[in-house]
Amino acid sequence: MGILALAGYASSCATPLERARALTRVPPIMTAPSVTTPIAVDPTVMDAASLPSVVGPLPYNGQADLHRAGILAEGAESSGEIALTFDDGPSAETTSEVLRILAAHKAKGAFFLTGRRLEGSSVVADMNRAMARAIVAAGHTLGNHGLDHFAVNKQDLAWNLLQIEESARLITDATGTPVRYFRPPYGKIGAAAQGILVSRRDELVMWTIDAQDTRETDPERLAARLIAQLMFAGQGIVLLHDLRGPSVRALSLLLDWLAAHPRDADKGTGYTVVDLPTYLSHAAARPWPYATRLELYHAREKLHAIERLASKPKRKQ
Numbered sequence: 001m002g003i004l005a006l007a008g009y010a011s012s013c014a015t016p017l018e019r020a021r022a023l024t025r026v027p028p029i030m031t032a033p034s035v036t037t038p039i040a041v042d043p044t045v046m047d048a049a050s051l052p053s054v055v056g057p058l059p060y061n062g063q064a065d066l067h068r069a070g071i072l073a074e075g076a077e078s079s080g081e082i083a084l085t086f087d088d089g090p091s092a093e094t095t096s097e098v099l100r101i102l103a104a105h106k107a108k109g110a111f112f113l114t115g116r117r118l119e120g121s122s123v124v125a126d127m128n129r130a131m132a133r134a135i136v137a138a139g140h141t142l143g144n145h146g147l148d149h150f151a152v153n154k155q156d157l158a159w160n161l162l163q164i165e166e167s168a169r170l171i172t173d174a175t176g177t178p179v180r181y182f183r184p185p186y187g188k189i190g191a192a193a194q195g196i197l198v199s200r201r202d203e204l205v206m207w208t209i210d211a212q213d214t215r216e217t218d219p220e221r222l223a224a225r226l227i228a229q230l231m232f233a234g235q236g237i238v239l240l241h242d243l244r245g246p247s248v249r250a251l252s253l254l255l256d257w258l259a260a261h262p263r264d265a266d267k268g269t270g271y272t273v274v275d276l277p278t279y280l281s282h283a284a285a286r287p288w289p290y291a292t293r294l295e296l297y298h299a300r301e302k303l304h305a306i307e308r309l310a311s312k313p314k315r316k317q
């Protein structure tokens with residue numbers, strides 16, 4: 001990372017204390033079976049206003065590479081852009097509340113659905129299918145989170161086809177809408193599943209802002225973690241689970257906080273919620289000078305070390 005990029009990164013952060021707190025909540029680094037080639041950097045693309053607003057042809061990650069998906073998820077540097085994503089649903093009860101909260105804030109999200117929840121003739125499946133249609137009707141993005149929420153890192157092609165293709169079919173049957181985004185359960189993916197995504201031209205989507213909401217029941221603590229991570233990174237893809245009540249309440253708190261910290265493009269401060277296609281198109285248009293998130297984190301750690309050194313009180317001579 002060049003020093004200019006570091007400076008841009010630093011300017012998007014808040015106080016050193018907040019940044020240090022956020023540093024302790026860095027999302028896990030996922031391992032991938034393959035290695036990406038270095039990402040080309042276009043130095044002429046410098047600010048968010050110059051980024052294209054039109055969504056480009058999918059996918060930005062043609063090889064469904066996990067490293068590439070991870071670095072795309074980091075977004076356009078210092079953009080203040082936030083994509084809200086919701087996994088494991090839908091649920092007639094809690095997803096409807098998420099839709100109400102998003103509508104109240106005029107925000108668009110992406111919902112990575114678990115296909116099995118849409119299958120069958122039960123009343124619950126009927127309600128879940130109706131909720132999937134409500135997601136589309138409200139203008140949000142549909143994503144595929146696999147049929148049974150199994151990790152798609154096995155090598156058995158037929159098994160992976162079932163998990164990915166059958167889930168996509170159920171989502172499309174329920175909504176009448178093709179699904180082009182895939183998020184692997186547990187952030188794991190194997191070569192067979194990668195091959196399926198490549199042939200389907202699906203976009204592999206990871207996340208960067210993760211409050212571990214499947215293990216935490218305090219909405220305020222969840223929201224505080226999300227905010228700390230956002231202040232540290234400057235932008236990011238937020239992961240929440242719309243099946244969980246505390247996560248839904250944390251979303252409300254997060255959006256209230258974001259409303260109080262709107263984006264000021266001139267000053268380069270604040271945040272703006274964008275839909276997932278816009279977020280990814282901007283990330284692809286202004287790539288980080290790293291092939292992997294691990295390299296990015298090493299650069300961030302160096303930045304913090306420099307800041308700590310600079311903020312140490314000088315000894316009296």
Ligand SMILES: [Zn+2]
Nearest residue numbers: 087088185186
């Ligand atoms: Zn999940």
